[in-house]
Amino acid sequence: MTNHSEPADPIDEPPVTLRMPAELADALPYLLGFRPENSIVLIALHGPHGRFGGRVRLGIPERQEDWPAVAEQLAQCLVSGCERREARPDGVVAYLCQEPGGSAGDASGLSGRQVMERLRPLAQTLRTACGSLDVPxxxxxxxxxxxxxTYCCPDQxxxxxxxxxxxxxxxxVMAAATAYAGRQVGPDQGKLRARLAPWRTAAVAAQERALHAAAVALVPRILDEGGHDQVAEDTLDLARRLMARLAAAPPRPDPLEADLQDDELLAHDEAAAVILGLQxxxxRDRAAEWMEGTEAKSALRLWRALARRCVGPFHxxxxxxxxxxxxVAWSLGDLIEGQEALTMALIADPHYTFALLLHPVCSADDDPEPIxxxxxxxxxxREPHVSPAENRDGEEVSELLGGVDHLSSTTPSPTPAPASTGSGVDVGAGAGARAGAEARTDAGVGSTSPSHRRRVRSTARATRPSGAAGTAPRNRRPAVRRGTRNGR
Known part of the structure; x- marks a missing residue:
């Protein structure tokens, strides 16, 4: 079988021909831009020479009973995306990537060959799902x-x-062509997840106390119509000040050092207040508007830092x-981090409407400009200094970003969500670093999650842990008082 990659410039970059399964296996990280872990990957083939087209990726569900639904979802997503962007695919190459012990499921302690045999039914399920759409x-x-x-060749x-x-x-050959084109394979999934995964250090206890205190203070006001608007303004004002603080400290070149620096710039109670406010x-919809230019870069650093602080029962x-x-990562052009963060969001809450809406279009590499x-x-x-030509009705934004109020009693219908993409890697110790042997392994596809209303109310009723003092210890920066405003 001959397959051709899609060159960015057909004149300067002639197609690379891949004929053997070994070449297909080796090409995967160059096709995706990173080395996938614990993943199902489907890549479309077009035309008589098997030119590579669209691709989709999802974490391998730990529960085998979830495999058929996920296979159908992936096959449909790939085919519909190809039809929307180009043409119906003529075939598919399927990849299953998992290391022994790469999940908390049955793969733990197995050899590579045993992992392959364990995943054989999943490979057959994918073949059946694609075949039902007349795409072999x-x-x-x-x-x-x-x-x-290879699952397709029985000849030993x-x-x-x-x-x-x-x-x-x-x-x-694929590596040489990629290098010649000036491209490189990005960090593996573990390193991407480590930038977004919850802390596993001694600082967790202090951050958890701050989150409990913020929940007790803020959740009743968020649920109260009289106090809701003021909490929203306070949350956004505090977030803007934190973004300005981060912007004043240019990120360090090394991702680990950059994240440690950002962690040290936020106090526990500041982070807790914004995390609770964004529920x-x-x-959250207004915060999503910080998506372009230098504002977006500071916002992305803040969102990463806040995700790392959702520890313990606040995961x-x-x-x-x-x-x-x-x-924001997707809007800035980083498709890989965008997909990984959205996948992790749906692991944290499989019913989170905004993530459910963004995940498929980001995974299909659609243009974020309409959003x-x-x-x-x-x-x-709200802000007249922005060009009025772009004005839209607020209800359209609400519908686009998830019209369900996540603090109301309404819960979206269950929808298959990305399975866990594996446990994260350690990135060092320190006040804000993640430590320990592994990050937690999250729920798989189809796992249920309570609505945000139940989650927030139960948090608000929770008894404050022994020793909690209303606000967490400061970590280098003094907390911003809730009543202050920055004039924006």
Whole structure:
């Protein structure tokens, strides 16, 4: 089988031909821009030469009973996305990527070959799901422990039962073509997740106390019509001040050092106040407008830092900052971080409407500009210095970003959400670093989640942990008083 990648410039970059399963397995990180972990990847093929087209990726569900629904969802997403952007695919290449112990499910402690055998029913389910749409799976590859297996070839003379070693990194034709084009494979998923995963350090206890205190103070006001608007304004004003503080400290080149620096610039009670405030849909929608230019870069740093602080029983609250991080990263052109953050948001809360709306269009690599136009228009309605030509009705924004108020009693219908993409990696110790052997493994596809109203109210009723003092200890910066405003 011959497959061709899509060059950015067909004159300067001639197509790369991939003929063997080994070449297909080696090409995956260059096609995606990163090395996937614990993932299902489907890539469309077009035309008689099998030119690569659209692609979709999702975490491998830990529960095998979830595999059929996920396979159908992925196949439909790939085909509909290709039809919308180009044409119906003529075939599909399927990849299953999982390391032994790469999830909290049955893969723990298995060898690469055993992982491959465990995932064989999933490969067949994917072939069936694609076949039901009249799109055949022409190759299905499992990658584990630096080796690959093909599910489509039973001949052990060319496809041995123990798998075939992947070629050394950077030595293949695809690697050479990628380097020649001036591109590079980005960080693996573990490093991306580590920037967004909850803390696992001694600072967790102080942050959890601050979150409990903020919940007791803010949730009744958010749910009260009389206090809701003021909490929203206070939350956004505080977020703006934190963004300005981050902008005044240029990020360090190393991602770990950059995140540690950002963590040290936020006090526990400041972070807690913004996290709780963002649980309100209208507040979150306004925060989503910080999506362009230098403002967006500071916002992305803030959303990452807040996601890392959603610790302990507040892990579901991470859905809001994770979705905002995914949206802003995508808007800034970082599709990989955008997809990963949105996936993690749906792990935190499988019913989070904003993430459910953004995840499929971001995964399909659609243009975020239509969403940006609507958000610009809503901002223009409140801030006249923004071009009035973009003005849109506020209800349209509400519908686009998830019309369900996540502090109301309404809960969206269950929708399959991305499965856990594996546990994160450690990035060091310190006041804000994540530490420990592994980050937690999250719920898989189809896991249920209480509505935000139940979550917030139960948090507000919770007894403050022993020793809690209303606000957490300051970590280098004094807290901003709730009553102060910055004039914006």
């Amino acid at each position: 799976v022409l190759e299905a590859v499992c990658i584990s422990e630096g080796r690959f297996w 003379r060319c496809c041995p039962a123990d798998g075939t070693p992947l070629p050394p990194a950077g030595t293949s 309100d849909r209208t507040t 579901e609250h991470a859905a809001a900052p994770l979705t905002l991080a995914g949206w 940006r136009r609507i958000l610009r228009g809503e901002r223009t309605r």
